[in-house]
Amino acid sequence: MFSDADAAALYDLLNPWDPDGRSDERFYFPLVMGAESVLDVGCGTGALLQLARERGHRGRLVGLDPDRAALDRARRRGDVQWVEGTAAEAKSGDDFDLATMTGHAFQNLLTDLDVRASLAAIHGTLRNGGRFAFETRHPQARAWEGWTASNPDDVVEVVDATGRELRYWHDVDAVAGDIVTIRGTVAEPDGRVLRVFGESLRFLDVAKLNGFLVEAGFEIEDQYGDWNREPVTASSREIITIARRG
Structure with a gap:
């Protein structure tokens, strides 16, 4: 009645990538466009990287996701590399300038083991000084x-x-x-x-999240409580992080 392909198409309907109209996407898009090479972890149907290419990104763009139906939809665009796999399976040594994990995908990492393995793998994909940008809802x-x-x-x-x-x-x-x-x-x-x-x-709090990042070898460059880059406060709804590979 409602196939995996239908589910992937519905995802695009529910989550159109619109950096001109949505504050979260307006946050990420300049980071992507300003990086020579980008790994989008949990890329889903690939809307972020597809739009980056459409708007003139000339560097290396790679999307990583374990959902085959979503990747089938992403692969309609052939000038981006699409890889099936989890965050923990990200290939080390690729020297990306930027890794992203948008749409609260980080919250799908449910155990300490998941978080540690995923952060270690993402760290390994970045060049020295490369950045990892992602968000998680503040509990x-x-x-x-x-x-x-x-x-x-x-x-x-x-x-x-x-x-x-x-x-x-x-x-x-x-x-x-x-x-x-x-x-x-x-x-x-x-x-x-x-x-x-x-x-x-x-739902990880700031202290526990930052502990995992430091343990994985990241330095926390910036951390915000909303998409307008305001600091994390007692009323923040988000924990938006830019971490740098040390």
């Missing part, structure tokens, strides 16, 4: 409390390429320590469910 904001069908801001209605009307929303199944388990539901307007996606996300 103090408790973003998951708004992920419910009863919150109109969390219910999205779209029309796909075939003209099919779809509704998408989240429900929280469990909160255990710093792990939040959620469901994303795709349905027709009459409520008939087409597909349910399960996902778990980890």
Whole structure:
């Protein structure tokens, strides 16, 4: 009823890459355009690197993601290199100027082992002085409390390429320590469910996150609490980090 290819197409509908209109994408895009070589970890359907190429990036662009259906969609553009794999499988020694991990993809690293292995691999892909830019939701904001069908801001209605009307929303199944388990539901307007996606996300606080970064050999260059580059405070909703390979 709703295939993996449909899911990848829906992702693009829900997350159009728009650095002219969205503050998070406006943050990342100049970093990408200013780097000679870029590794986008968790690239999904590849929208960031595709747009970079369209807007004149002439250097090396590589997207890495474990989702084959998303990569199949990304590979419609052949002037970017697309690699199937997890963050922990990133190839060492590639000497990238910049690695990115957008869309809160960092929160899919659920265990200390996952985080350590992924940061070590990303560190290994960078040249000396290369930077890793990513974000994770600040746990103090408790973003998951708004992920419910009863919150109109969390219910999205779209029309796909075939003209099919779809509704998408989240429900929280469990909160255990710093792990939040959620469901994303795709349905027709009459409520008939087409597909349910399960996902778990980890919410690390600043101290623990920075400890992992330093342990992996990174120096924290900048850290912000919002997309306007304001400092992290007691009311911040994000932890946006630029870390440098030491």
